[in-house]
Amino acid sequence: VPFGHRLPILTLLWHKQSSCHSLQCLFLSIIDLFSSSFFLSFFLSFFLSFFLSFQSPFWILSMPSEEMARGLMKRTVCAKSIFELWGHGKSAEELYSSLKNYPAEKMAPFLQSNLTYKIKVHTFNKTLTQEEKIQKIDSLEFLPFEGKVNLKKPNHIFWLLEDYGMDPNNIPEQPLDLYFGRWIANGQRDLIESYSVKRRHFIGNTSMDACLAFLMANHGRVKPNDVVFDPFVGTGGLLIASAHFGAYVCGTDIDYNTVHGLGKASRKNQKWRGPDENIRANLRQYGLEKHYLDVLVSDASKAIWRKGVKFDAVITDPPYGIREATRRTGSQKEMAKMAERGTENHISISSNYHLSDILFDLLKFAAEYLVLGGRLVYWLPVYKPEYTEEIIPRHPCLKLISNCEQTLSSHTSRHLITMEKVKDFEDEDRDSHILDSQYLPYKSHNSFREKYFSGVTKRIAKEEKDSQK
Known part of the structure; x- marks a missing residue:
């Protein structure tokens, strides 16, 4: 569709008081909108003003039709609402002039x-009295409305939006900016409350x-109908989101108690987990059980899948060694002894699973078991003073799509890393990292835990010192 024929759209993004919509995660919102538009088979365009207004919750977009705008809002959790933009100005006079020039x-x-x-009337970063709002509405009396006002069930709702x-x-x-437009649809921000971890049956x-x-x-x-896999499934929070969008979900985890819902509870004032606390019960809670395939106890360092198995997406949050241990089965000594005895009848023991190895195993798994065009999405922990883009793990079969930072301290x-499979996996790709000249910089991931806690220790010491003054 030619750009000139596109529908001017105003999107209100709700940055404030939200853990994942602060400006530090602004790029997450951009990728969320672009990814959502993919399902509607059109490329989302931003007007030039968008690139100059990262400090505003109002973004001006361009898309082919109102139907596309509604479809976009059915996917995105970043946008609060979307409007057909009728007028915009830096002052009330500019807004009125813009509205008068809008095609009748x-x-x-x-x-x-x-x-x-x-x-x-909606104002961002400022509260108006009801009287002030009425005055602003009255100032729009030049608009040629012929119908009657209906405050309860109107056919159409129009918004005057002001950015302070x-x-x-x-x-x-x-x-700083004023907008006027016709409301089209709200985004999926209600999902954040509906699927809140606070009310989830099984948590970790x-x-x-x-x-x-x-x-x-x-x-x-x-x-x-996608098949989505999480190799570090934990309590299955990522499976729930994928199942909501209609995918069939499965996962693995090395922790037997977590997979089977056993042991101590993570919820306050509850000592032990109940008999029905498990991932399947979580999906049942949201009416998504039909999308549940299975979860298995398995070591992510040892792929259990036969050749030919393919997943449409691998979405995961690998353990960093902060609140959850990084473990894998076996050790060098144990494996050597088992090879000498030549027996498989043994009880598996676990050893440390270095973060660099976790990441390379994850990329290798995605390269082999994703469909062509499938995506790997995972979180990469980073020690900020040492961060460079060179430490992001790479694989010849995977293309880096986006890299979004969320500050922890x-x-x-x-960093939320999104990669797409662009090349079929071959045997020579299995150990590609060994030949990677950048392999050594990746090793710095192994000390993330120590660096994380060194910062915590320094902060506690500083707080104690300040309290003694």
């Missing part, structure tokens, strides 16, 4: 005498925040 033939279908309407910047300590007297120490889980599913372009963060 585009307004007419929504202003007819047999249609009811309502106008609402992002600094709550420096609120300008007049808005590292259960993924619902918002981030849905973002990861969108980054993975999960769609109905002053010295650590984690």
Whole structure:
């Protein structure tokens, strides 16, 4: 569709008071919108003003039709609402001029005498009294509305949106930008509350925040009838988000108690897990049990799948060694002894599973078992003072699509890495990292745990010192 024929759209993104929508995670929102538009088979365009307004919760987009806009809102968890933009200005006068220049033939279908309407006012970073809102609505009386006002069930809702910047300590007297448009649809932010970990039946120490889980599913372009796999499944939070979008889900984890819902509970004031606390029960809680394939006790360092098995997406959060141990079965000495005895009847023991090895095994698995065009989405922990793009693990079969940072502390963060399989896996790709000249820089991931806790120790010492002053 030619750009000139596209529909000007205004999207309101809700950054404030949200763990995954602060400006540090702004790129997550961008990728979320682009990934969501993929399902509608169109490329999402941003007007030039978008690139100049990262500090605004209002983004001006361009897309082929209203139907596409509604479809976009059915996927994204980043956007609060989407509007057909009728006018925009840096002042009230500019807005009014913009509205007067908006084509009358585009307004007419929504202003007819047999249609009811309502106008609402929303301000970002400033609170207005009801009287002030009414005054602003009255100032729009030049618009040629022919229908009646209906505040309860109008046919169409129009919004006057005012942006007062992002600094709550420096609120300008007049808005920085004003927008007026027709409401089209709301995003899927209600899912964050509906799938909140706080009310989930089965949780663990590292259960993924619902918002981030849905973002990861969108980054993975999960769609109905896909098969999605999580090799570090834990309590299955990532499976739930993928199942919501219609995928069939499965996973593995080395922790027998977690997979079978046994042992101590992670929930406050509960000592032991109940008999029905498991991943399957979580999917049943949300009416998604039909999308559950299975979860298995398995070591991620040793692939259990036969050749020919393919997944549409691998979405996971590998253990960092902070709140969950990084383990794999066997050790060098134990494996040597077993080889000498030549027997398989033994009880597996576990050894440390270095983070660099976890990441390479994960990429190798994705390269071999993803369908061509399938996506790997995972979190990479990073010690910020030493971060460079060179430490992001690579594989010849996988192309890096996006790299989004989420700050954890002053010295650590984690990056949401999205990769896409662009080449069929061959035997020579199995140990590609050994030939990788950048392999040594990846080894720095192994000391992330020590660096993380060194920062915590320094912070505690500083707080104790300050309290003694």
